[in-house]
Amino acid sequence: MRSYVELYPQSLDVNSEGQRRACLIKENAATGESTEKELWFIYPTDLPMPEDDNCDAYLIAVLHSAMIMGTDIRVYGSVSRELLSNLTEFQYVWEKWYPELYSLVEIKVEHIRENEIPVNGAVSAFSGGADAQFTSYRHAKGKAGYRTQSLRAGVFVHGFDIPLDDIEGFFGAAKKAAESLDDLDLALLIVKTNIRNIFPINWEHHCGAALVSVLCGLNSYAGIGLIGSSDTYERLPPWGSHPMTDPLLSSGSFRIIHDGSGFNRTDKLKVIAEWSLGIQNLRVCWEGDQSDRNCGSCEKCVRTRMNFLAAGSVNPSCFNTPLCKGHLRAIIPSQGVRVEWVKISKEIIKTGNGVEWLPEVKKLLNRKTKSKLGFLFPFGT
Numbered sequence: 001m002r003s004y005v006e007l008y009p010q011s012l013d014v015n016s017e018g019q020r021r022a023c024l025i026k027e028n029a030a031t032g033e034s035t036e037k038e039l040w041f042i043y044p045t046d047l048p049m050p051e052d053d054n055c056d057a058y059l060i061a062v063l064h065s066a067m068i069m070g071t072d073i074r075v076y077g078s079v080s081r082e083l084l085s086n087l088t089e090f091q092y093v094w095e096k097w098y099p100e101l102y103s104l105v106e107i108k109v110e111h112i113r114e115n116e117i118p119v120n121g122a123v124s125a126f127s128g129g130a131d132a133q134f135t136s137y138r139h140a141k142g143k144a145g146y147r148t149q150s151l152r153a154g155v156f157v158h159g160f161d162i163p164l165d166d167i168e169g170f171f172g173a174a175k176k177a178a179e180s181l182d183d184l185d186l187a188l189l190i191v192k193t194n195i196r197n198i199f200p201i202n203w204e205h206h207c208g209a210a211l212v213s214v215l216c217g218l219n220s221y222a223g224i225g226l227i228g229s230s231d232t233y234e235r236l237p238p239w240g241s242h243p244m245t246d247p248l249l250s251s252g253s254f255r256i257i258h259d260g261s262g263f264n265r266t267d268k269l270k271v272i273a274e275w276s277l278g279i280q281n282l283r284v285c286w287e288g289d290q291s292d293r294n295c296g297s298c299e300k301c302v303r304t305r306m307n308f309l310a311a312g313s314v315n316p317s318c319f320n321t322p323l324c325k326g327h328l329r330a331i332i333p334s335q336g337v338r339v340e341w342v343k344i345s346k347e348i349i350k351t352g353n354g355v356e357w358l359p360e361v362k363k364l365l366n367r368k369t370k371s372k373l374g375f376l377f378p379f380g381t
């Protein structure tokens, strides 16, 4: 018999931490052996939650893992028909991107929900990084033209780029996120989950689905989830959060918009440069000792400083020390980020901003590239 994974939704548990939604995941091997684990999400109290049997989030969370193992999925609860339709196509994308890793799996569902109507309003994934800040800022300020969504809150997830056991770091980062969102008249919603801990799969692949599994639990509060883009339309390599696949994680009651692929990082920083509190609280660093501040000297920090320079901002307030040549001289770009540095050099030439730094950027690009360690990069930058 083919192996299969079963999803058993659990009852909502309201306790001092918040509202805990959970699902028992039972993996049954072809040999007859089985293992169980629990996936959970903790949402703030006083928010409307989906019905207990709503398994949209659990199915989205488990799909990559099932495709890697080649196990069919049996859901003992309900799933949106539109989500099932979208996930059919979503699977083809991943199977075509990585045929050696992902195979198509069958999904059987106890109850299919039909004809759902999304509620008004949108939430935005908010980590405090440049992509999240850009998306929240442009929608909150009505700067996305006809595409502007009625944003209600930013959602910051504990358990993604900041591990669950880093409580101090998370709350420091959340405090900054709350300040930034408050400045835009938006609420901060903190959601905690163990999804990254229980699926030991490539986070570069899983990050988008993991994020949507968190956001779609808010479908009674808002009918749209905005996810800030990483790459721009002229260059879209396979990635866990992508303008092609993110919308394929939409259900009948929760639509996903991948936002901002028309803007590169320098363009985005140019837009948010006018938002002083946002710049002060911008969180881009993933290498420093503290999760709630920017070290100023890692590759990501230095690259962001150069994006700022190209955008016309010198020494933005999210970094404690001024940029110096030593910062650039210490960087050996990995294969995955070289293209970003090439873009910076082109921006400097185009705008003339930071032109005195161009020789250092060129030297950096001539340095021997390290092997690609992209799978270690966290999401939410």
Ligand SMILES: [Zn+2]
Pocket: 284, 285, 286, 287, 288, 294, 295, 296, 297, 298, 299, 300, 301, 302
């Ligand atoms: Zn850093």
